[in-house]
Amino acid sequence: MPHRTQLDTEKSGRSEGRHRLVDVPGGGRIHLVEQGEGPLVLLVHGFPESWYSWRHQLPVLAEAGFRAVAVDVRGYGRSSKPEGVAAYRMLAHVADNVGVVRALGLGSGGETATIIGHDWGSAIAANSALLRPDVFTAVALLSVPYAPRNGFRPTDAFAWIGGDEEFYVSYFQEPGRAEAEIEPDVRGWLAGFYAGLSADTMRRPSAAGGSLHFIAPGGRMSDRFEDGGALPSWLTEAELDVYAAEFERTGLTGALNRYRNVDRDWEDLAAWDSAPIRQPSLFIGGELDASTTWLSDAIKAYPETLPGLVSSHILEGCGHWVQQERADEVNGLLVEWLRGLR
Template sequence: MQQPAVTPAPIAPIAPTVPEARHRLVEVPGGRIHLVEQGTGPLVLLVHGFPESWYSWRHQLPALAAAGFRAVAVDVRGYGRSAKPRAVDAYRMPAHVADNVGVVSALGATTATVVGHDWGSPIAANSALLRPDVFTAVGLLSVPYAPRAGARPSDAFARAGGDDEFYVSYFQEPGRAEAEIEPDVRAWLAGFYTGISGDTMPEGGEGALFFVPRGGKMADRFPARGTALPSWLSEADLDVYAGEFERTGLTGALARYRNVDRDWEDLAAWHGAPINQPSLFIGGTRDASTTWMGDAIAAFPTTLPGLVSSHLLEGCGHWVQQERAEEVNRILVDWLRALPATPNTPTPVI
């Protein structure tokens, strides 16, 4: 008797796909960049931070596409399915800027608006600073723009910890944070995301997580295991993030912290330089980035002379575009629609 034909089950993607979105790998001079794109129209490049991925923009991709924009969320080099060079100095800021320029070119465009969150914010800011010919507007989320200053960053971070150790100094030592995180990536990410989210952060706890007890671990300051996840993060969302880092490890992602002094040296020619393009800032009132960097926000009239609007979302923590997706989408779309038209409207490349 002839057996009925069996249809093979589809292979599950590495991460859930956004409806109508397209995953692509594009070649740039530094290797390859994985991206997810949705929509057609003026190009908007979305750059995530630590410890995240393109998936951090899952709420923005369909919203920007519906508003008439070509939204493209990248995996930054060192993350996800993008290139992961072995050399630590391959992750210095000009390399990230070059990746962004390469993505714009690979997509058949000549100009784009760039929007970044967390580490993606300084990557976006420096993309606009170094290549104003390509990046005609810049949106910064959570981390405000602060031009290159006089002090070597590692020296400043070493002083910031006091009796504890500031997290940047902790992350800078090769292998140290990896030894803490990689044995149980999912639990560490859950603690990190929860500890700096507006609705799960302990009252008065802004920034406490970023100070590591001497001889201890960063997780020593996390909320207790079993604490409920923040409202913006489902168990399935956490599985996506954990799955990516369980596959790739954390070294590429942590390399950004291990290049801050190289960045300072590389950007000497732009010491104190403003960003003149139209700009936007969105932060949360419960985010240590906005409280510690209040002086940077106050300096926006000088450092961001093209600033269109600045927003501090009441009660919001660090993960603004995920914690307050609808509000951030509205702000982004209103800002993007008000930007001057550029002569080089990008078109999709098949």
Template sequence: MPHPTQHHRLVDVPGGRIHLVEQGEGPLVLLVHGFPESWYSWRHQLPVLAEAGYRAVAIDVRGYGRSSKPRDVDAYRMLELVADNAAVVRALGAETATVVGHDWGAGIAANSALLEPDVFTAVGLLSVPYAPRGGPRPTDAFAMIGGPDEEFYVSYFQEPGRAEAEIEPDVRGWLAGFYAALSADTMPSPSDGPSPHFVPRDGRMSDRFPPHSGLPSWLTEADLDFYAEEFERTGLTGALNRYRNVDRDWEDLAALDGAPITQPSLFIGGDQDASTTWMADAIKAYPQTLPGLVSSHILEGCGHWVQQERAYEVNRLLVEWLGAVHGTA
């Protein structure tokens, strides 16, 4: 059932249209999801932020849900997604916003703050730590992570059509396995075999999903139905095209090499999430890379889907941070 005070809208942006769901009145908070998700990933945050006095807006990122799905792969480069975010703020009649992102949404949020600092005056990052642009070309770096018998999942996602051929025959089943693989209460243990972040050569990512059945505790059958119905309708290509632009982003954002984010910021990660543990050095570098950091939190016993796995804690931390940023704490 739709929430009676939530409103769905389509707004025009230079690249087409963005679907969003908004709730509440007050300072604008733009919520940006990751892969493979939806505006619905913020279902627990929208009413809480609205009750706290904010205009909470969760978007379907370009390529997802009811938002536009351009055919060209390079239409999903970071510059385009940042432009979408800024255009959404303008379409909503606002001049500034706080932007909060999870997973790929964290990267989109971070670059929104870097490229549009007059629009995005504070930034919250969930699950994926901020690391400034730099280092070798991303696909070269990812190629070195794999071995003769397996490849890193980002490399697996690079070839158009390859991951789609695995996922789209059974979208619901694949999503259930993927969500479970990165959730603290259902992720595979080392005794179950290699990490699902690595794909067997000539194999499938789902070969590394948890061998047991059952959904993670945060995901109901109805929640899974929602996600599955969205991707059965749209396909996965738009979502996967984000991964297929990592080299273009590296080239496009060369001027931001090593750039810190100076706006007030927040980080929330899970201690069971590979995104957090693999990037521990990025978190240690926050005094230099996030000089405006207000608070950083690692949630014990939490996996990748932080705002869904630990909605109460994340809501509390978001409201506290927003209160500090807006002087209402």
């Protein structure tokens, strides 16, 4: 089957959203897709995804009376891809989100938004709400819980987690190393990675071979992918083509550079050590997602770290890609929460 590009997908009618490029501070541009009218809801994806990760949410939120806007995070898709690892620090992502809200609010008097993020997008959304509560008046976090900055340098903590093997965040640190694994077969690597974190295709903890979150000495992450190449039930071949075409065009460096800023973020955010997010918030995680099990203490700490939490949900039998694995359930929770904010 020939790969379909994102533009082909748009022309086929799969996406009814309006595609735009908006200018953000620093000379960059952010690509976004928007649907609907009403209060602004900004949707921020994680790794390795794109605006397309919110394809099931855009029309539903629009129908519910919201202006739903899904961005390509800098380094992804059609958004700017500045050179240099430091250009992907958390402060830059927060500035991009503020710039998008300002650009969309020009002439309408609306310069605030609710922000919703998944995976790395969850961390970007959380820090956007933390640093700019004047702009982001509510925040929903999917898959990755909010864990405030603490006194441990991240790369030191990740090295300790890895033990005799290498934790995946550590594996991603060296520029070019993960790219050399992924880019010769972007589509195959993405298929293995998506499947490895999906409820219906992931390797169970008791299975032989080990977790894909840990890399054996001298090995690659893909060594831990399941054999057979079965796609998870939420992902069709055509949908995988959309993701693959974007990364085949852009490469993975911009996306991986987010991981390469964990220590820089820790230094930048020192003034917000242990800081809570006080705006109304929502959390949705998957029962089988390592993010919710490893960070279970962070979820337990929500009364202190998210004092504005409206509700927290762990979806039974769900993996990491919650808004795609369980689109209807997540859509219902998001709409109920958003309507309650009014």
